[in-house]
Amino acid sequence: MWAPKYRYKVLIGDVRLRVREILRQVCAGMGVTIINGALSKDHVHL
Template identity: 65%
Template sequence: MQYDTGSHCVFYHRYHIVWSTKYRYKVLTGDIRLRVWDICRQVCRERGVDIIRGVLSSDHVHMFVSVPPKLAISDLVRLMKGRSSHKIQREFPQLKRRYWGRRFWGRGYSSTTNGAIKEDIVLQYLEQHIADPTAASR
């Protein structure tokens, strides 16, 4: 276990975050998928969050991240979902016409710490998820 340091603290905060597209539409493909990933990386970089592992399936996002204690996980997810939704709908106007409403992402998200399970188990799960992203999604 390797601890991270802030200006006045030492911490080890690892979160497994999952959120999905509205109605689980399988739209995270091609250029949209790459753009969503770029936006999430940009938000994490701005907030000092390290992405340990990230996987985008066709209808949901998995991220295993190290979050500094000054940032609430709800704020991080809100920033990633909000900014990516806004930019994706602006850059890919065909999504607005095709899907209902102004929301790109479904409501809510899932967040777990790795206290109950070992970090290597989460990483192993994400590696298997890359190989067959649809089998492990539900």
């Protein structure tokens, strides 16, 4: 799980899409397969 400081609800709109894209790129670069993931407004589960 990853959460922004104080769990501010910042993962919305374009930020949400960009975070999803970055996580996929980093995992692909490291050879990690994401089996299940979910983005909420204030945290990410992988």
